[in-house]
Amino acid sequence: MIYRTERGWLGREHPLTKLCLVLWAVSLMIAVPWPVAAFLTALAAALGLSLDSGVSWLRRWLLTLAPLAISLFIIHAFFLHAPDLKWAGVIPLSRLGLLESASLIARVGFALGVFLLFLSTTHPSALLKALDAKKISPGLSYVLASPLLLIDLFAERAKSIQAAQQTRGLSLDQSALSRLLALPALLVPLVTLGLMDNQSRSAALTGRAFRALPFRTVLNPPPDQPHGPALRRVLLAATALQGGLALWLYWK
Amino acid sequence: MVRADDLAFSYSPAAPLLKNVSFQVEAGKIAAIAGRNGTGKSTLLRLCNALLKPVSGRMLVAGIDTRESSPSKLARHVATVFQTPEQQIFASRVADEISFGPKQLGYSRTQIQEAVASAIDRTGLSSLAHSHPLDLSHAGRRFITLASALAMKPRLLLLDEPQQGLDAAALQKLEGILKAEKAAGVTILFVCHDMDFIARNADELLVFGAGRLLCSGAVSDVFSDQALIQQAGLKLPDSMALAQMLHLPPALSCEQLIALWRASRT
Amino acid sequence: MALLEVDGLAFGTILDGITLSIERGERLAILGANGSGKTTLAHCLAGWLPASRGHVTFDGRAWKDWPLPRRAAAVQLVGQLPVQQLSGREFTVRDEIAFGPGNLGLPVSEVSDRTAEALELCGLAHLADRDPFTLSGGEQQRTVLAAALAMKPQLLILDEPVTNLDPSASGHVVQLVSELPPHITVVWLDTSPKTALEFAGRFILLRNGKCVVDGLPRTVLFHPESLAAIGLPPVAEAARLAAEAGLWPDGLPYPLTLQEARASFQKVKHG
Numbered sequence: 180m181i182y183r184t185e186r187g188w189l190g191r192e193h194p195l196t197k198l199c200l201v202l203w204a205v206s207l208m209i210a211v212p213w214p215v216a217a218f219l220t221a222l223a224a225a226l227g228l229s230l231d232s233g234v235s236w237l238r239r240w241l242l243t244l245a246p247l248a249i250s251l252f253i254i255h256a257f258f259l260h261a262p263d264l265k266w267a268g269v270i271p272l273s274r275l276g277l278l279e280s281a282s283l284i285a286r287v288g289f290a291l292g293v294f295l296l297f298l299s300t301t302h303p304s305a306l307l308k309a310l311d312a313k314k315i316s317p318g319l320s321y322v323l324a325s326p327l328l329l330i331d332l333f334a335e336r337a338k339s340i341q342a343a344q345q346t347r348g349l350s351l352d353q354s355a356l357s358r359l360l361a362l363p364a365l366l367v368p369l370v371t372l373g374l375m376d377n378q379s380r381s382a383a384l385t386g387r388a389f390r391a392l393p394f395r396t397v398l399n400p401p402p403d404q405p406h407g408p409a410l411r412r413v414l415l416a417a418t419a420l421q422g423g424l425a426l427w428l429y430w431k
Numbered sequence: 432m433v434r435a436d437d438l439a440f441s442y443s444p445a446a447p448l449l450k451n452v453s454f455q456v457e458a459g460k461i462a463a464i465a466g467r468n469g470t471g472k473s474t475l476l477r478l479c480n481a482l483l484k485p486v487s488g489r490m491l492v493a494g495i496d497t498r499e500s501s502p503s504k505l506a507r508h509v510a511t512v513f514q515t516p517e518q519q520i521f522a523s524r525v526a527d528e529i530s531f532g533p534k535q536l537g538y539s540r541t542q543i544q545e546a547v548a549s550a551i552d553r554t555g556l557s558s559l560a561h562s563h564p565l566d567l568s569h570a571g572r573r574f575i576t577l578a579s580a581l582a583m584k585p586r587l588l589l590l591d592e593p594q595q596g597l598d599a600a601a602l603q604k605l606e607g608i609l610k611a612e613k614a615a616g617v618t619i620l621f622v623c624h625d626m627d628f629i630a631r632n633a634d635e636l637l638v639f640g641a642g643r644l645l646c647s648g649a650v651s652d653v654f655s656d657q658a659l660i661q662q663a664g665l666k667l668p669d670s671m672a673l674a675q676m677l678h679l680p681p682a683l684s685c686e687q688l689i690a691l692w693r694a695s696r697t
Numbered sequence: 698m699a700l701l702e703v704d705g706l707a708f709g710t711i712l713d714g715i716t717l718s719i720e721r722g723e724r725l726a727i728l729g730a731n732g733s734g735k736t737t738l739a740h741c742l743a744g745w746l747p748a749s750r751g752h753v754t755f756d757g758r759a760w761k762d763w764p765l766p767r768r769a770a771a772v773q774l775v776g777q778l779p780v781q782q783l784s785g786r787e788f789t790v791r792d793e794i795a796f797g798p799g800n801l802g803l804p805v806s807e808v809s810d811r812t813a814e815a816l817e818l819c820g821l822a823h824l825a826d827r828d829p830f831t832l833s834g835g836e837q838q839r840t841v842l843a844a845a846l847a848m849k850p851q852l853l854i855l856d857e858p859v860t861n862l863d864p865s866a867s868g869h870v871v872q873l874v875s876e877l878p879p880h881i882t883v884v885w886l887d888t889s890p891k892t893a894l895e896f897a898g899r900f901i902l903l904r905n906g907k908c909v910v911d912g913l914p915r916t917v918l919f920h921p922e923s924l925a926a927i928g929l930p931p932v933a934e935a936a937r938l939a940a941e942a943g944l945w946p947d948g949l950p951y952p953l954t955l956q957e958a959r960a961s962f963q964k965v966k967h968g
Contacts, residue, residue, distance in 0.1 A: 329785055343513050345506075346506055347583070348536045368517060371520065384785075385745070385765070387800055388769035391801070395799045398799070467865065469833070570732070598927060599888075624864055668931075692939065
């Protein structure tokens, strides 16, 4: 699980307020010029580092962003435009491409960072209970949060599957080709168990009247701050405005 | 065939699971591992196929130190049958599924065909060789994983709760297969919580409790040690309980019980 | 009127015309070999699967006429693998148990009371804040059972609930079920009679998709069809072999449990 206990204000804020903050921040990112985007990304990084689990957040953010950042850089700087610069006096790349990739990386990085901030400071059960308490459709909340709980289960299973196949002679430290050929032996059981699980779990959920009513009663929902409902409304309105502005600017 | 020398193991330094475990299982014997839940029975099985390595001490399997081997290397000598068949089944035909092990071990085409045919025959899956493994019931899938293990022609066969979920007919079939493997010289080590099954099938019994090997020896000797059985939180097989009640020597099956009873009356 | 009436129930090729009725408060065990259709039958009895032919009526109404919330409050089904029955969206045992009553839209106090009651009944109070997916198999199965009981069902169907549990966990579940209040009707499906003998007063043998024998445990277990399909408990088998060897007095009933065996075998020993 990505979530870590957080004692700061991010840990205490209502999950739905945080979700609205994420939406607002991401929509802001679409509308602003890239130097502002880069500055906001730096702000997000500072906020992330201020968390109790700041270092783990940073590590996860960089590891997730790195492959995308590298590919964006390569594609824009080397392939999309004609080269007009020489990097280290030797490697030709495009200045425009460089700027474009920097802008994209900043925006994507910001969105990713903010999303990870949300996941790191919000326990999936808190999110689910908040959605239930506000009478959001139980089906929707299930789709949102259950993958997070089941990730651990799947990770355990993947390990057991690998162990079982290894005892049948499957060796994972050979050529890349043999590892590729081994994929079905590792993936098919994961899917099978997942599907079996799914079938039984759906039946069990229905048996306990899940989605029988459009709302459900929840014990101990996360407390909502007094400013919560108003703040969420403002954030959602701002998101709509910013999104609209960005679209208008784009079409212009 | 299997030898543990002062073995110790823990998943985390704060919680040692097994300590000072030493035992030996001779080639061609069937040994059962019993003990309360959480005493490390399944862990021990994983120490035997090198999925886990001892923290101290050593585990020798077919003369090989597991610390210097890996599960895939040891698969040449050891085959394991796990509790959840679906965690390894991936082929679309039973015969293909069973051929996976021999293929990984680098058998030739003819060798693979022979090994698969023999395993299918021994597990009674002949009529289902071309079926999709997942079309079979749970018991059928268990026999597929057993056949997959037998096709690897192991010298040591490890089974984790092989009797679980099997009805009387399937149990009888399983017991027949185990006896046949033993007759062919295969050493068998299985974890089990069904004392009646252990009594009918095992030669030796290893009893674990509180992270230690409490006792090991011939099944009838171990079951005759009342204090030990109580300490380990186990219950006696019904035939043993009845034999004790009738002041007869230990009986490992109903048939043996009646035979001993008849003998005592003459 | 019986609580559950089954009339000519068929499902694909698995169930072939099942007719039986279950009275309120009964403790019924349905035995059958692997692949005999127990799980399918359990699902049909609970209204989880529609019949291909015939009907299943609960309290006078066919299951298909029951709205989902009412059905969920009337019947609960506990299966073999606890992991597959956990909701997958609750992160504590307490929330898992509260999940069902929560779905019924009951008031918070009612949900809270039912949850506390079920936790107590199933001996899970000390695990209330644990993640159900980190529990042992036995603890998970007790959680599933508690979650079912929190719905306050009139009928509880258990499909091989202890097959995957070790003896001590199995013992806990059996004890829980045998101590359930008499207004809850219990149907227990299994391949072996061992656990059901501890509480069930009526046995049915399921073979080739049909209910072939129905009656007292003793009557059903010694019927030739049962002997062929599921075999006898070891103590009964020992007595039968003893009779064959001329060691068992005529007229002395064969024991079915170890307790009965102690008494019977002592009698035989002392003439």
